[in-house]
Amino acid sequence: VKRVLLTGAGGFIGRHSIDELLARGYEVHSVGRHPFQFEVAARVTHHIVDLLIDHEMESLVDRVKPSHLLHLAWYAVPGKFWTAVENLDWVGSSLRLLRAFASAGGRRALLAGSCAEYDWEYEVLNEATTPLRPRTLYGEAKCALRTLAGSAAPSLALSLAWGRIFWLYGPHEASGRLVSDVARAMLRGEPAKCSHGRQQRDFLHVADVASAMVAVLDSDVVGAVNIASGKSCAVRDIVEEMAEIIGRTDLPQFDQASFSPNEPARLVADIVLLKDRVGFRPRFELGAGLANTIDWWRQEISGNAHE
Amino acid sequence: VKRVLLTGAGGFIGRHSIDELLARGYEVHSVGRHPFQFEVAARVTHHIVDLLIDHEMESLVDRVKPSHLLHLAWYAVPGKFWTAVENLDWVGSSLRLLRAFASAGGRRALLAGSCAEYDWEYEVLNEATTPLRPRTLYGEAKCALRTLAGSAAPSLALSLAWGRIFWLYGPHEASGRLVSDVARAMLRGEPAKCSHGRQQRDFLHVADVASAMVAVLDSDVVGAVNIASGKSCAVRDIVEEMAEIIGRTDLPQFDQASFSPNEPARLVADIVLLKDRVGFRPRFELGAGLANTIDWWRQEISGNAHE
Numbered sequence: 001v002k003r004v005l006l007t008g009a010g011g012f013i014g015r016h017s018i019d020e021l022l023a024r025g026y027e028v029h030s031v032g033r034h035p036f037q038f039e040v041a042a043r044v045t046h047h048i049v050d051l052l053i054d055h056e057m058e059s060l061v062d063r064v065k066p067s068h069l070l071h072l073a074w075y076a077v078p079g080k081f082w083t084a085v086e087n088l089d090w091v092g093s094s095l096r097l098l099r100a101f102a103s104a105g106g107r108r109a110l111l112a113g114s115c116a117e118y119d120w121e122y123e124v125l126n127e128a129t130t131p132l133r134p135r136t137l138y139g140e141a142k143c144a145l146r147t148l149a150g151s152a153a154p155s156l157a158l159s160l161a162w163g164r165i166f167w168l169y170g171p172h173e174a175s176g177r178l179v180s181d182v183a184r185a186m187l188r189g190e191p192a193k194c195s196h197g198r199q200q201r202d203f204l205h206v207a208d209v210a211s212a213m214v215a216v217l218d219s220d221v222v223g224a225v226n227i228a229s230g231k232s233c234a235v236r237d238i239v240e241e242m243a244e245i246i247g248r249t250d251l252p253q254f255d256q257a258s259f260s261p262n263e264p265a266r267l268v269a270d271i272v273l274l275k276d277r278v279g280f281r282p283r284f285e286l287g288a289g290l291a292n293t294i295d296w297w298r299q300e301i302s303g304n305a306h307e
Numbered sequence: 308v309k310r311v312l313l314t315g316a317g318g319f320i321g322r323h324s325i326d327e328l329l330a331r332g333y334e335v336h337s338v339g340r341h342p343f344q345f346e347v348a349a350r351v352t353h354h355i356v357d358l359l360i361d362h363e364m365e366s367l368v369d370r371v372k373p374s375h376l377l378h379l380a381w382y383a384v385p386g387k388f389w390t391a392v393e394n395l396d397w398v399g400s401s402l403r404l405l406r407a408f409a410s411a412g413g414r415r416a417l418l419a420g421s422c423a424e425y426d427w428e429y430e431v432l433n434e435a436t437t438p439l440r441p442r443t444l445y446g447e448a449k450c451a452l453r454t455l456a457g458s459a460a461p462s463l464a465l466s467l468a469w470g471r472i473f474w475l476y477g478p479h480e481a482s483g484r485l486v487s488d489v490a491r492a493m494l495r496g497e498p499a500k501c502s503h504g505r506q507q508r509d510f511l512h513v514a515d516v517a518s519a520m521v522a523v524l525d526s527d528v529v530g531a532v533n534i535a536s537g538k539s540c541a542v543r544d545i546v547e548e549m550a551e552i553i554g555r556t557d558l559p560q561f562d563q564a565s566f567s568p569n570e571p572a573r574l575v576a577d578i579v580l581l582k583d584r585v586g587f588r589p590r591f592e593l594g595a596g597l598a599n600t601i602d603w604w605r606q607e608i609s610g611n612a613h614e
Contacts, residue, residue: 054361085462088406088455092399099395137458144451148395151444155392 008072170206197236228269315379477513504543535576
């Protein structure tokens with residue numbers, strides 16, 4: 001039996017991962033600080049545990065004895081997470097979690113990394129050839145965790161993979177992020193204030209991010225794997241596409257938000273490894289993904305309006 | 308009042324640090340898993356706490372409210388520490404300790420790093436110019452801790468220094484290390500089996516290591532500082548010097564222990580920072596330091612013989 005411990009199960013990627021795990025035949029044990037408030041709760045065994053409290057985490061892992069680990073939990077408050085000292089806590093607790101997982105007989109783990117580990121002087125980011133040079137404490141924390149986990153994996157007898165997640169969007173996204181803020185503003189008929197929007201990034205629908213992560217977990221690929229679309233798109237084009245879908249091309253307002261000159265003009269993932277070694281294909285092209293996301297926000301907003 | 312929390316107080320460098328701290332006017336709170344078994348115990352406040360148990364550590368720091376932190380504790384079993392997965396635990400608990408220290412009002416911290424962080428393709432190792440490229444999990448763990456602690460220090464309002472400790476020797480050294488093993492063998496009249504001994508390393512007497520660490524702590528220097536003599540010496544010369552002091556030049560046997568061809572021929576610290584910015588001067592030249600160490604081992608061995 002494949003028994004997976006899923007951390008961060010209530011988070012943006014986590015909640016989208018559950019169906020993917022179930023579809024691949026995993027017995028799913030999710031862990032989070034809060035009870036589940038959504039429909040899949042009945043199909044998983046959910047454990048209410050704070051992973052930052054070592055002995056609680058260790059006792060959980062010892063009870064569940066998972067064969068697989070999908071570790072998504074991290075400090076993720078939009079805007080704050082880049083520099084928060086909480087990043088340090090998650091390095092430590094993730095290392096402890098890996099140790100506990102290995103001690104309890106776990107053999108295959110996938111941890112969530114980030115494109116923020118790479119040197120953003122490069123445009124096309126490749127797992128094997130692009131240097132790592134994080135600019136933020138978040139990126140440094142992820143980078144340090146990967147280095148240490150990767151080096152310790154043989155001693156822990158773990159097959160370890162590391163998913164470098166790029167930009168993403170989709171249903172259930174927190175506010176304070178591009179697609180969620182723009183979608184809600186425009187659906188309410190409010191102007192969507194953006195930067196110049198010429199910067200190009202690599203965006204993937206969260207359902208595809210979750211699906212790609214589970215595909216990596218279910219493979220035997222070790223080391224870092226980019227989790228992305230492999231295509232870059234200007235932020236401006238994304239906002240204009242959303243305005244088209246919503247039918248309010250009057251609402252986008254560019255050059256109304258600051259954009260640091262230090263931010264790179266273009267970042268895109270090399271996804272040969274994800275495509276060819278893992279065999280992953282995304283479900284959503286960008287246009288379809290945005291349409292799907294706007295549908296969800298429309299229901300969310302009208303649902304809230306009825307409350 | 309300068310109140311220092313000293314971790315690893317029962318260890319090789321820790322026990323030599325206490326007098327240095329007291330001499331500079333610190334109120335010393337030491338912490339370790341065991342009671343002190345040596346003479347200075349009465350001059351410090353010793354706390355029996357396992358730093359790897361977060362809530363015990365946090366409660367201690369909150370009670371003591373140290374202004375200074377000298378963090379030496381780590382997994383240090385000779386031979387094993389290079390690759391042990393326990394290195395991961397110490398990264399996590401050191402980060403938690405720093406956070407707790409800052410929360411309790413701590414302002415100045417010195418952590419123990421290692422020359423194993425550097426790229427050993429270089430012979431002369433400088434804090435600012437030599438690339439970091441650890442070859443071992445121990446080196447990677449220290450390197451990761453320094454990166455994260457250094458990046459988080461401004462957010463934690465900490466003045467943070469990092470002592471990169473090179474080779475050392477002296478009283479109370481654990482067995483399984485060069486000077487301790489050779490001294491004991493020769494004092495017992497047994498042959499001292501060594502490698503070819505032509506590799507050159509930078510050795511400093513442990514009392515000077517402790518004194519240098521405390522000098523750095525007591526300074527306002529931030530970032531990495533090499534803790535070393537700045538001179539390299541062939542291992543063969545050290546062994547022959549010890550044989551001279553003991554009067555048994557018949558006992559050294561070279562080419563009787565393996566030496567990996569991957570080990571670098573020469574490693575020496577650049578100590579401009581320690582000498583000029585910190586103003587540190589060592590008490591022991593190598594010859595005097597070895598004589599002092601052999602005296603100590605002689606007493607230790609005859610003491611044990613009387614038991």
